[in-house]
Amino acid sequence: xxxxxxxxxxxxxxxxxxxxxxxxxxxxxxxxxxxxxxxxxxxxxxxxxxxxxxxxxxxxxxxxxxxxxxxxxxxxxxxxxxxxxxxxxxxxxxxxxxxxxxxxxxxxxxxxxxxxxxxxxxxxxxxxxxxxxxxxxxxxxxxxxxxxxxxxxxxxxxxxxxxxxxxxxxxxxxxxxxxxxxxxxxxxxxxxxxxxxxxxxxxxxxxxxxxxxxxxxxxxxxxxxxxxxxxxxxxxxxxx
Ligand code: SF4
Ligand code: SF4
Numbered sequence: 001x002x003x004x005x006x007x008x009x010x011x012x013x014x015x016x017x018x019x020x021x022x023x024x025x026x027x028x029x030x031x032x033x034x035x036x037x038x039x040x041x042x043x044x045x046x047x048x049x050x051x052x053x054x055x056x057x058x059x060x061x062x063x064x065x066x067x068x069x070x071x072x073x074x075x076x077x078x079x080x081x082x083x084x085x086x087x088x089x090x091x092x093x094x095x096x097x098x099x100x101x102x103x104x105x106x107x108x109x110x111x112x113x114x115x116x117x118x119x120x121x122x123x124x125x126x127x128x129x130x131x132x133x134x135x136x137x138x139x140x141x142x143x144x145x146x147x148x149x150x151x152x153x154x155x156x157x158x159x160x161x162x163x164x165x166x167x168x169x170x171x172x173x174x175x176x177x178x179x180x181x182x183x184x185x186x187x188x189x190x191x192x193x194x195x196x197x198x199x200x201x202x203x204x205x206x207x208x209x210x211x212x213x214x215x216x217x218x219x220x221x222x223x224x225x226x227x228x229x230x231x232x233x234x235x236x237x238x239x240x
Pocket of ligand 1: 023026029047076079083
């Protein structure tokens with residue numbers, strides 16, 4: 001009988017033993033995964049692909065993008081396989097122009113204009129001023145159709161020197177749900193907190209986390225930190 005010649009190929013996805021080598025193929029991860037079976041993939045199979053040098057099949061599939069990043073597989077794994085890191089890294093190996101959906105476009109927009117949806121600075125500042133006036137005058141409706149009380153003297157501080165807290169913003173709020181920003185504003189007002197929002201590069205949602213773009217995350221976080229240092233803020237708040 002001929003010996004079976006198994007050649008383990010080098011894998012770009014098995015960077016550390018914790019990512020694949022220590023898996024003993026029990027299948028616990030697959031049994032609890034909400035996307036097991038989609039396109040014939042599951043977390044155990046993803047780990048096997050990484051270990052056996054078949055990672056390109058995983059990278060080219062849509063499965064890493066269907067994974068919800070819920071973490072259940074990793075939580076349940078008796079071996080402590082770092083499934084989250086593995087699946088997310090599979091996303092980083094996808095060519096950028098083949099990243100599904102709009103998330104890569106949002107990342108590129110954020111790097112170019114400082115927020116995922118490309119809201120111009122003038123529109124952003126106008127909105128802040130407009131909402132501030134509504135808060136001050138008490139003309140904002142609650143979700144029950146009543147009106148919030150006025151907040152006399154309220155304004156939204158922008159790049160306020162010496163603020164204690166600097167607050168990032170999810171661009172979907174100024175774009176479509178501006179009243180959601182006011183929840184924080186009311187708390188700050190009532191607590192007499194010293195706070196501010198940045199004038200530029202204020203995006204608080206790092207879509208690079210989902211698109212697998214580590215360089216973009218680094219750049220975006222660096223900008224937020226620079227904003228904090230510019231005004232001397234001690235705390236950065238990511239409401240998301
Ligand atoms: S639960 Fe862990 S050890 Fe079991 S198959 Fe999944 S990754 Fe491998
Ligand atoms: S993180 Fe992804 S692979 Fe793991 S259980 Fe959740 S959906 Fe499944």
